[in-house]
């Protein structure tokens with residue numbers, strides 16, 4: 001017997017193909033998408049405008065595999081974190097960050113990460129596996145409909161989550177197809193209907209995939225830069241040995257032809273005595289003259305064994321002033 005199809009693994013085109021295989025018209029696929037992603041419904045019996053015979057077929061052939069949260073905690077500022085079990089002792093994190101004018105969900109794309117950036121605790125854990133499209137979009141599905149249970153979360157409109165950042169665990173561009181499939185659903189009007197400006201993918205700089213994403217599905221782009229010259233970036237972000245800064249900046253400029261925003265966000269984790277000197281700030285200014293950008297200075301979050309420390313507050317302020 002074939003395993004049941006997890007419908008969270010299907011974007012609009014794949015859902016249409018799945019329905020066509022069952023002899024159903026394309027509009028059935030749209031109805032199904034809306035039940036799942038607009039209404040958060042997971043019971044086929046409750047999908048009242050689908051023909052009974054179709055619902056019976058779905059019961060036999062399809063399922064919705066929900067994420068399993070093993071931890072769900074909310075901080076005093078409203079930030080809510082879920083730790084999601086993805087099997088074989090692995091878990092990924094999904095984080096909801098509420099602000100007055102937006103609700104942002106930070107989504108993971110892989111269990112662990114192979115890039116091994118020196119300042120990242122995920123990198124230190126090593127790589128376990130890629131998440132499926134269903135496991136990626138499932139994080140948004142779970143968070144949106146759990147958060148909707150509290151009417152106070154709906155003060156901004158009928159959706160709680162207004163922005164998604166692919167910035168959780170993993171390098172999204174090393175899990176390309178499932179990430180792009182999940183982002184297609186984020187943008188689909190029959191699913192989450194987010195604009196491309198409100199979906200941001202963050203990459204450590206997988207140059208060929210940045211180029212491909214620009215052609216396939218240009219969303220807002222953030223780049224984990226963290227260093228201003230190749231010698232230092234080779235150490236901090238080992239992927240730089242394959243795709244050095246010059247190639248990365250060229251890929252960013254190429255991407256801007258297609259991007260929904262007219263700048264790239266550069267993330268820069270401030271590491272005491274490593275990348276936070278005045279000379280680095282001046283090098284960063286030169287980079288900002290090559291690529292239209294916003295620079296996000298992030299104080300390092302120390303973890304055991306990293307051998308790194310957070311830049312002092314005054315150092316960050318001085319760096320910021322130079323920029």
Ligand code: SF4
Nearest residue numbers: 113116117120123170
């Ligand atoms: S690519 Fe992202 S998740 Fe992976 S090690 Fe680097 S910072 Fe961490």
